[in-house]
Amino acid sequence: MTAVARPSTGIERVLEHRFLVYRRTFRASLFSSFLTPVLFLAAMGLGLGSYVSTSSAAALDGVSYLAFLAPGLLAATCMQSAAFEATFPIMAGLLWNRTFHAMHATPISGRDVTLGNLAWIAARMLLIATVFTVVMVLFGATESPLVIFAIPAAALTGMAFAAPIAAFSATQRTPEKFNAIFRFGITPLFLFSGTFFPLDSLPTILQPLAWVTPLYHGVVLTRGFSLGTIGEEPVLAVVHLLVLLGFIVVGTVWADRTISARLVRG
Amino acid sequence: MPDDVVSTTALAGAPLSTTPLIAARGLTKKFGEFTAVDAIDFDVAQGESFGFLGPNGAGKTSTMRMIGCVSPVTAGTLSILGLDPDRDGPRIRARLGVVPQQDTLDNELTVRENLLIYGRYFGLSRAECARRADDLLDFAQLSERAGDQVEHMSGGMKRRLTIARSLINEPELMLLDEPTTGLDPQARHLLWDRLYRLKQRGVTLVLTTHYMDEAEQLCDRLVVMDKAKIVAAGSPRELIERYSTREVAELRFAPGLQETLDGQLDGIAERVEHLPDRILLYADDGEAAAVAVHERGIQAESVLVRRSSLEDVFLRLTGRSLVD
Numbered sequence: 001m002t003a004v005a006r007p008s009t010g011i012e013r014v015l016e017h018r019f020l021v022y023r024r025t026f027r028a029s030l031f032s033s034f035l036t037p038v039l040f041l042a043a044m045g046l047g048l049g050s051y052v053s054t055s056s057a058a059a060l061d062g063v064s065y066l067a068f069l070a071p072g073l074l075a076a077t078c079m080q081s082a083a084f085e086a087t088f089p090i091m092a093g094l095l096w097n098r099t100f101h102a103m104h105a106t107p108i109s110g111r112d113v114t115l116g117n118l119a120w121i122a123a124r125m126l127l128i129a130t131v132f133t134v135v136m137v138l139f140g141a142t143e144s145p146l147v148i149f150a151i152p153a154a155a156l157t158g159m160a161f162a163a164p165i166a167a168f169s170a171t172q173r174t175p176e177k178f179n180a181i182f183r184f185g186i187t188p189l190f191l192f193s194g195t196f197f198p199l200d201s202l203p204t205i206l207q208p209l210a211w212v213t214p215l216y217h218g219v220v221l222t223r224g225f226s227l228g229t230i231g232e233e234p235v236l237a238v239v240h241l242l243v244l245l246g247f248i249v250v251g252t253v254w255a256d257r258t259i260s261a262r263l264v265r266g
Numbered sequence: 267m268p269d270d271v272v273s274t275t276a277l278a279g280a281p282l283s284t285t286p287l288i289a290a291r292g293l294t295k296k297f298g299e300f301t302a303v304d305a306i307d308f309d310v311a312q313g314e315s316f317g318f319l320g321p322n323g324a325g326k327t328s329t330m331r332m333i334g335c336v337s338p339v340t341a342g343t344l345s346i347l348g349l350d351p352d353r354d355g356p357r358i359r360a361r362l363g364v365v366p367q368q369d370t371l372d373n374e375l376t377v378r379e380n381l382l383i384y385g386r387y388f389g390l391s392r393a394e395c396a397r398r399a400d401d402l403l404d405f406a407q408l409s410e411r412a413g414d415q416v417e418h419m420s421g422g423m424k425r426r427l428t429i430a431r432s433l434i435n436e437p438e439l440m441l442l443d444e445p446t447t448g449l450d451p452q453a454r455h456l457l458w459d460r461l462y463r464l465k466q467r468g469v470t471l472v473l474t475t476h477y478m479d480e481a482e483q484l485c486d487r488l489v490v491m492d493k494a495k496i497v498a499a500g501s502p503r504e505l506i507e508r509y510s511t512r513e514v515a516e517l518r519f520a521p522g523l524q525e526t527l528d529g530q531l532d533g534i535a536e537r538v539e540h541l542p543d544r545i546l547l548y549a550d551d552g553e554a555a556a557v558a559v560h561e562r563g564i565q566a567e568s569v570l571v572r573r574s575s576l577e578d579v580f581l582r583l584t585g586r587s588l589v590d
Contacts, residue, residue: 102370
């Protein structure tokens with residue numbers, strides 16, 4: 001009698017594989033996820049912020065530019081990392097190394113492969129967000145102990161991108177379009193979703209655009225926790241959360257389809 | 267976490283059952299309008315070594331992927347280990363050892379790590395994975411390379427590792443899709459030797475190949491596939507007896523001469539086959555046929571008399587050679 005792995009076990013095995021590979025680059029990656037916020041907060045928050053804070057503090061909810069910027073950067077950094085994790089590694093597993101096909105030849109199902117990889121990206125996002133938040137605290141860039149909830153909020157922001165992008169990646173045969181995702185999707189969002197300046201500084205016609213992308217919602221949510229202002233508009237906070245969850249659910253269902261389809265096709 | 271899950275399938279000494287390990291009836295695979303496998307029937311018995319021989323694009327890999335429960339059956343029935351791949355895919359896959367045509371090793375991991383993580387995919391405990399990995403490294407003659415990163419290994423070593431990896435769950439049935447394609451002769455012979463040992467241990471092997479020598483070496487029984495259909499089935503010897511003669515004389519001529527020989531070789535052999543670069547005379551006594559050609563005053567540049575092979579069977583059945 002051969003025992004078969006439970007579905008949940010399959011996901012754990014996929015996670016275990018990703019962790020095994022990650023162990024090799026663990027230190028370098030941890031260092032860079034620490035260095036990135038340090039550099040950004042030092043340059044933008046302290047350097048640039050010293051010009052901003054005196055002139056227009058009122059526009060920034062009455063907080064310093066550093067305190068305004070830091071949670072935005074936290075959410076945006078998760079978005080960038082998640083987008084990367086959902087493109088090249090997915091293509092590698094399906095086309096280059098074909099390690100997902102190796103998994104699929106065992107009791108592990110296509111759904112396990114999908115959910116295991118997304119769970120892995122979520123774990124990475126939590127790690128990155130945690131390191132970033134620690135740096136924020138060290139910089140004195142937080143206003144509230146609620147900042148602890150900025151960690152899952154930022155991770156959810158990342159996942160709202162990771163799930164649909166992973167689904168798209170599984171439909172591609174070459175990485176050509178990945179550059180377009182970053183150039184025309186991730187980078188503009190990074191700049192114009194309320195990360196560096198409040199959304200109402202944007203031309204009025206562009207403002208609704210920010211509403212349909214996940215980053216804006218993630219930034220507002222993350223900032224609400226970091227500044228402790230989340231309770232001021234509770235209904236809106238729930239809406240932001242639901243938008244993120246919506247992207248994650250739809251993206252995950254889509255990714256399950258495209259990744260499984262690619263595994264079946266060979 | 268069920269770390270104690272171990273597949274307890276016997277590699278040897280399993281009772282011989284009369285029901286086939288694999289049974290396919292009218293098995294069909296379509297990709298849109300394209301029919302990759304067209305209503306084929308075959309059985310594979312326990313302990314036997316069964317081959318799919320055919321050129322690229324004949325439908326071998328599509329068939330293997332259906333048996334491997336990674337590609338759904340379009341039509342017909344397929345039973346593997348008495349189970350239905352549509353319903354019991356993961357349960358069947360837990361008892362298979364798969365060597366895919368393209369390597370799916372993890373290049374970033376070491377040789378040993380590749381074995382360990384693969385065992386984990388089957389739900390084996392870490393201790394069990396480690397124990398089996400050591401045995402398999404030994405079997406694949408890779409013990410000394412255990413700590414090396416896979417990326418830097420030769421093609422032959424990677425294939426051996428892939429085979430070792432496919433054995434980590436002690437499979438009852440091994441599926442090998444073109445196991446030696448792209449390897450040099452020495453690496454191929456080493457691999458054949460390992461596969462032969464598995465066969466001796468009672469593991470059922472199903473393999474595809476477009477090398478006739480591989481099929482002759484490894485297969486108890488095989489089917490010849492061409493254009494999505496099975497065109498012949500039997501043991502290598504049966505197929506050769508049925509579709510070819512005992513010997514073949516291969517004649518090569520000076521440039522331009524072969525084209526002028528139409529009809530001049532009639533009656534010398536049971537069958538005369540004109541290939542672009544040579545003429546094949548099928549006869550039970552190839553030497554005598556070659557002498558007869560000479561007696562008719564036809565000068566061949568070279569004459570090679572050999573035994574018939576599956577290549578000749580394939581040529582007879584399809585009018586084409588296996589490897590273009």
